[in-house]
Amino acid sequence: MSAQYVCDTGDLEPGEAMRVDIEDADGRPVPVAVVRDEAGDFHAVSDICSHGQVNLSDGEVEDSTIECWLHGSTFDLRTGKPLSLPATQPVPVYAVSVEGDSVLVDITVTVGANA
Numbered sequence: 748m749s750a751q752y753v754c755d756t757g758d759l760e761p762g763e764a765m766r767v768d769i770e771d772a773d774g775r776p777v778p779v780a781v782v783r784d785e786a787g788d789f790h791a792v793s794d795i796c797s798h799g800q801v802n803l804s805d806g807e808v809e810d811s812t813i814e815c816w817l818h819g820s821t822f823d824l825r826t827g828k829p830l831s832l833p834a835t836q837p838v839p840v841y842a843v844s845v846e847g848d849s850v851l852v853d854i855t856v857t858v859g860a861n862a
Contacts (some may be wrong), residue, residue: 750844750851753791758846759783766794767806769854777854779841780804782824784811790824791841791852798809825858826854 753767762785768776770783778794779804796815806816812830814821820834827837828860842856 749855750842750853752849753779753781754846754850754853755848756789756850758850759789761785761787762808764804764806764808765771766802767852771854776803779852781843781850782808782813782851782862784808784824786811789790789843789845789850791843792824792827793838795838796820796834797829797836797838798823803838824857 751769761783764780764782766841767779767781769779771777780792780794782790794802796803798820799817801817803815807814811824812821818833821830822838823830827840840858842853842858844851
């Protein structure tokens, strides 16, 4: 499987996140939070918090982190590592590429702490 189109670059302003579901090789949806950090860079992490099992895409983006809205755990968007409790486990980080105005995510390639 290769990178799949998830959105246009203009769909997210810096500091915003959105949820997308990407089908895996078996046709099952994988929830992914596509995030544009405050510097304008794109990231893709699992949309499910490793602690609270809620959508990270509903959380706050600050610099290159995203904060879970339920219990306040913050995750590094580059590595997936939790930076604050109560989360102690990282979230998967997926490969992102930008081709023209298209943002592509490859869920078969994990990066950061999960590589």
